[in-house]
Amino acid sequence: MTKKDVIIVGGGAAGFFAAINIAEQNPTLKVAILERGKEVLTKVKVSGGGRCNVTHAEFIPQELTQNYPRGEKELLxxxxxxxxxxxxxxxxxxxxxLKIEDDGRIFPITNSSQTIIDCFLNEAKKHNVEILMNQSVKSIKNKNGFYQIETPHDSFSSEKIVIATGSNPKIWGLLEHLGHTVSQPVPSLFTFNIKDKRINDIPGVVVQNVEINVLNTSLCSEGPLLITHWGMSAPAILKLSAFGALKFAACDYKFQIEINFIKKSFDDCLDILKNLKQDLAKKTVFKSTQFNLPKRLWHKLVLASNMDTETRWADLNKFQLETLSNQLTTAVxxxxxxxxxxxxFVTAGGINLKEVNFKTFESKLFNNLYFAGEVLNIDAITGGFNFQNAWTGAFIVAQNIVK
Structure with a gap:
């Protein structure tokens, strides 16, 4: 059996950050990372479209926590x-x-996740962190104050153990076997599948700022909206998917949303349309796009409002004006x-937060058992927030292990 001072299960963002900070702060400790795959940091590689969105330009703790549907209170x-x-x-x-982009996301100036991976691998090497691949953990036992870990090839023993395996059902199962409880995982960041003649044939259309309400709930969001081949995506949708993860899973992802494409009230929109009826009397509605909307979307909404491509503004009746106003402000x-x-792929679910001491990220049930990253029932909206949770937890774990 190989003995180590600290074993970190999981060679991802949280695992590497914990390992490097532990080894740097106390070079006498023997620190090893056990990674189940043949490569480490695979999620870092693909994150942010391969650019690695390391964190988000939000510098007030209270405001930062509001981006976490699960974990808001605990992370403060x-x-x-x-x-x-x-x-x-x-x-x-x-x-x-690093550089801060206009939407607040923070990336390496190289625009390459490899920069972050190289940094971690160099730091791990510099501080003698041992990285062991193909070490899929089969069992974790707690015996006489030591953790015994079995993999297909080896046995390890350590007084201190950090679980940084992300959303891994097998590890959650082992932790349940130890005595922890796990909130059942459901997907948290996803796009919406919508078949509707108002958006088919126009993939790639972006509306810069919309308001979306999920009908019969208090869920709402605003921000950019992207029309895709299969429905809708972009921040306005992804924020809803994160905050509504449990609700949407419960209704099998069948629900209704109401979109305000122009962020104006129905009445204000109607007044504007009535003025346009006078001002643009001889022009066709189809060809005179309004409200800075993408032309292709305007065309679809006009056709959905009981008009054709030749309908002139002057000829609009009350019903058509009201229908168009509805399509622009309350489209269901x-x-x-x-x-x-x-x-x-981010999930809501993981180790029950009531079983963790958030001053140290240590288990309340077992001494010297620590958690970092998405193995906990913490998840965030898109934009670098899930990584910030990983860095914060891993750093605090490292500080407490070194103490």
Whole structure:
């Protein structure tokens, strides 16, 4: 049996961040990462479209926590200890220059996730962190204050263990066997499948700022909307998918959304349309796009309002004006199913947060058993927030193990 001072299960973002910080703060500790695959940091590689969205330019802990449908309350204290600014400083100190984009997302200036991977691999090597591949954990036992870990090839023993395996049902099963409870995982970041003649044939159309309400719930969001081959995506949708993850799973991803494409009230919109009826009397409605909407979407909404391509503004009756105003401000769409958002598969679910001490990220049930990242029932909207949870938890774990 191989003995180590600290064993980290999971060679992803949280696992590497914990390992490097432990080894750097106490070089005498023997630290090993056990990775089940033949490669490490695979999720880092594909995140942010291969650019790695390391964190988000949100520098007030209270405001940062609002991006976590699960974990908002628990992360407030930890974010006072290690925050977005600390993440940026950590990477900059190790030679990774970062940049903040207009939407607040933060990337390496190289626009390549490989920069982050290289940084981690170099730091791990520099601080003698052992990285062991193809070590799929089969069992975790707690015996006389030591953790015994079995993989197909080896047995390990360690006094301290960090679980950083992300959304891994097998590891959750082993932790349940130990005595922890796990909130059942459901997908958290996904796009909406919608078949509707108002949006078919116009994939790639982006509306910069919409308001969306999920009917018969209090769920709402605003932001950019992207029309896709299968329905709708982009931040306005992904935010709803995260905050509504449990509700949507319960109704089998069949529900209705109401979209305000122009962020004006029905009455205000109607007044504007009545003025346009006078001002543009001789022009066709179809060809005179309004409200800065993409032309292809305007065409679809006009045709859905009891008009054809030749209908002139002057000829619009009360019913047509009201129907167009409805389509622009309260358009209802039926959602029927979901699709994974890129490769960034995030789940709601994981270790019950009541069983974790968030001053240390240590298990309340077992001494020297720590958690970092998505193995916990914490998840965030898209934009670098899931990584920030990983960095914060891993850093606090490292501090407490070194103590």
């Amino acid at each position: 204290g930890p974010f006072h200890q290690f925050m977005t600014g600390d993440t940026m400083e950590w990477f900059e100190k190790r030679g990774v220059t 769409f039926n959602v029927d199913g979901k699709s994974t958002f890129k490769e960034e």
